[in-house]
Amino acid sequence: MKLKKFATQIDETVLRDLKRFAAASDRSISGVVTEAVAQYLQRVQVRPAFGSAMEEVLKDHSELLKRLAK
Numbered sequence: 001m002k003l004k005k006f007a008t009q010i011d012e013t014v015l016r017d018l019k020r021f022a023a024a025s026d027r028s029i030s031g032v033v034t035e036a037v038a039q040y041l042q043r044v045q046v047r048p049a050f051g052s053a054m055e056e057v058l059k060d061h062s063e064l065l066k067r068l069a070k
Helices: 012-024 029-060 062-069
Strands: none
Touching: 012 029, 029 062
16 A cells, blocks of 8 residues: 555544554554544445435335335
């Protein structure tokens, strides 16, 4: 994996907790942040896919769902 530097700002309390977590887990801050951001991006990208799939199922099976609801 090629690493690229970037700068950002973070709440000082969150930074303190991040440093403690990284030290306690014997990991770098960079490693923890990279993993956390990757997991976040994966989670928010799955939700829209799930939503559109759910809409499609509801549309395709609306009559059956109406009968089941009775």
